[in-house]
Amino acid sequence: SQKIEQNSEALNIQEGKTATLTCNYTNYSPAYLQWYRQDPGRGPVFLLLIRENEKEKRKERLKVTFDTTLKQSLFHITASQPADSATYLCAPTSGNTPLVFGKGTRLSVIA
Amino acid sequence: DGGITQSPKYLFRKEGQNVTLSCEQNLNHDAMYWYRQDPGQGLRLIYYSQIVNDFQKGDIAEGYSVSREKKESFPLTVTSAQKNPTAFYLCASSRGQPGGNQPQHFGDGTRLSIL
Numbered sequence: 001s002q003k004i005e006q007n008s009e010a011l012n013i014q015e016g017k018t019a020t021l022t023c024n025y026t027n028y029s030p031a032y033l034q035w036y037r038q039d040p041g042r043g044p045v046f047l048l049l050i051r052e053n054e055k056e057k058r059k060e061r062l063k064v065t066f067d068t069t070l071k072q073s074l075f076h077i078t079a080s081q082p083a084d085s086a087t088y089l090c091a092p093t094s095g096n097t098p099l100v101f102g103k104g105t106r107l108s109v110i111a
Numbered sequence: 112d113g114g115i116t117q118s119p120k121y122l123f124r125k126e127g128q129n130v131t132l133s134c135e136q137n138l139n140h141d142a143m144y145w146y147r148q149d150p151g152q153g154l155r156l157i158y159y160s161q162i163v164n165d166f167q168k169g170d171i172a173e174g175y176s177v178s179r180e181k182k183e184s185f186p187l188t189v190t191s192a193q194k195n196p197t198a199f200y201l202c203a204s205s206r207g208q209p210g211g212n213q214p215q216h217f218g219d220g221t222r223l224s225i226l
Binding site: 004009030031032033034041042043044045046049051089091092093094095096097098099100101102103104 | 153159212
């Protein structure tokens with residue numbers, strides 16, 4: 001069955017550093033991979049979508065990579081700020097099925 | 112502003128009662144979804160709908176029911192058959208058909224607790 005793993009339950013980094021979050025998947029080959037941000041008590045908010053034929057995508061301080069050989073996506077936040085503290089969810093999904101989400105990684109940026 | 116509205120924010124239910132969670136969207140999206148989120152768990156799909164008067168079961172549909180009589184509305188009923196209903200419930204919508212190429216827009220959830 002499909003399995004999605006996101007690295008560690010919590011990640012603590014210093015303000016100004018680059019945060020790198022990992023999303024690994026097994027037993028399927030998603031055509032798309034989405035990343036979301038979720039704040040406590042709120043719904044997830046869409047951040048980025050990357051397709052299987054794209055190696056990298058950027059949006060402001062965010063960068064996502066998608067390696068279909070390693071079955072892995074990396075999510076980077078450069079020049080991290082305390083306001084970036086949240087839980088980040090990945091969703092590696094096929095083209096015609098509802099999204100399947102990982103459990104998320106909680107990021108804390110310490111000033 | 113376009114978005115998804117879930118109500119109420121907090122809901123309490125006595126054992127043996129059915130309760131209905133509201134979800135309304137004004138984004139003109141075709142597809143709508145219900146997820147359940149438990150502490151330390153990811154989002155698990157309960158039901159989804161691609162079009163009015165049609166819906167499909169997700170991974171954990173037992174003990175839940177839905178309707179889609181209008182494009183804008185997708186209410187979820189938590190029945191007394193759901194043995195562990197305490198959770199955070201999230202409603203979402205997306206353009207076109209469900210798929211990984213469509214971002215989902217989420218409401219801010221309803222937290223259901225059993226008295």
